[in-house]
Amino acid sequence: MKTFRLDNALPVDTTIPEPSLVCLIGAAGSGKSTWASTWPDTQVLELDRFRALVSDDAGCQESTGDAVFALQAVLEARLARRKMTVVDSTNCELAVRADLIATARRHGVPTVALVVPTPVSVCVERQEGRPANRRLPEQVVRAQHAATVDAFPGLPAEGFDHVVVAENVCRLQALLQPLSDARCADLGWDDSEGLGDLLLVRRIFGPEILPMWRWRDGSQLADGDRVAEIRLGADCIVLAQRNDVDGEGDVGFEVLVGCAADDECEGRAWVPAYNVSDLLRALTGELMNDPDVHCTIHGQGGDADQDDDPKGRADLEAQALEAIGG
Numbered sequence: 001m002k003t004f005r006l007d008n009a010l011p012v013d014t015t016i017p018e019p020s021l022v023c024l025i026g027a028a029g030s031g032k033s034t035w036a037s038t039w040p041d042t043q044v045l046e047l048d049r050f051r052a053l054v055s056d057d058a059g060c061q062e063s064t065g066d067a068v069f070a071l072q073a074v075l076e077a078r079l080a081r082r083k084m085t086v087v088d089s090t091n092c093e094l095a096v097r098a099d100l101i102a103t104a105r106r107h108g109v110p111t112v113a114l115v116v117p118t119p120v121s122v123c124v125e126r127q128e129g130r131p132a133n134r135r136l137p138e139q140v141v142r143a144q145h146a147a148t149v150d151a152f153p154g155l156p157a158e159g160f161d162h163v164v165v166a167e168n169v170c171r172l173q174a175l176l177q178p179l180s181d182a183r184c185a186d187l188g189w190d191d192s193e194g195l196g197d198l199l200l201v202r203r204i205f206g207p208e209i210l211p212m213w214r215w216r217d218g219s220q221l222a223d224g225d226r227v228a229e230i231r232l233g234a235d236c237i238v239l240a241q242r243n244d245v246d247g248e249g250d251v252g253f254e255v256l257v258g259c260a261a262d263d264e265c266e267g268r269a270w271v272p273a274y275n276v277s278d279l280l281r282a283l284t285g286e287l288m289n290d291p292d293v294h295c296t297i298h299g300q301g302g303d304a305d306q307d308d309d310p311k312g313r314a315d316l317e318a319q320a321l322e323a324i325g326g
Helices: 032-036 047-055 061-080 094-106 120-129 138-158 172-187 196-205 207-212 276-284 313-323
Strands: 021-025 044-046 085-088 111-115 162-165 213-220 226-232 235-242 252-257 269-273
Touching: 021 032, 021 094, 021 138, 032 044, 032 085, 044 047, 044 061, 047 061, 047 085, 061 085, 061 094, 094 111, 094 138, 111 138, 120 138, 138 162, 172 196, 196 207, 196 213, 207 213, 207 226, 207 276, 235 276, 252 276, 269 276
Parallel strands: 021 085, 021 111, 044 085, 111 162
Antiparallel strands: 213 226, 226 235, 235 252, 252 269
């Protein structure tokens, strides 16, 4: 089994000029995308992303030719503007690296080979945790790793201005800084208004929901509960923020759904929503059959004899429907 011999192979180089063309080199599963994420998204050209753009499938090997063509067009445009660019692909083949170097030279941009020397056993093991369309056979991963090991000593001769081994560079601050900046903006620590009462919404349901989320005017309910809606076109999901879910001060959300116990029931039912999957289930009607559904008439689980409404859901329903004009 071939392994990297980093001790005497090449002098230690940690230079990554700004701008430059950074070519990540390593087998699938070596962690290249983690290293790529230390640069802004706009600076990273990921081959899998281009496969997805041209075929709707990041793992579609048949679309590789078109994906490379599209990537090359963007690469040319960026380097013509002398923009920092990172190519996130295995780049194990000599011909692929030669094309990248030639492109950078046409635009007078220095080149960096950033080698990620993860042991092949780790690369193979990581395939198990990948989606099926992006999981490569063991023999392919081992071949990529062997090609990277073979190429490593000769990378300077290929024309790279700098050959950098990932183990020798410090990029954690570059990864954490934008994350910290975004968090400070969310909390209003940058003198902005921040997300305020939408912080909890984003944490539970994700940032994609925020543009469609609206607190209803005059929807402040008993115990500080509030009514909100998620609306897109003709679709609408009504929710209540509950500020004392279990009597211990925990905050959560419930979705307003139809009664599953009786199709003709005039009451409505509330059911906890813990994530965006629950929103989908509420929209499709699947959540109506959840065992935690509590109908304002039939009680929890469709038990018409149950009189268990500790949080006043019947009152909440009336207030909610009034607040949303329902």
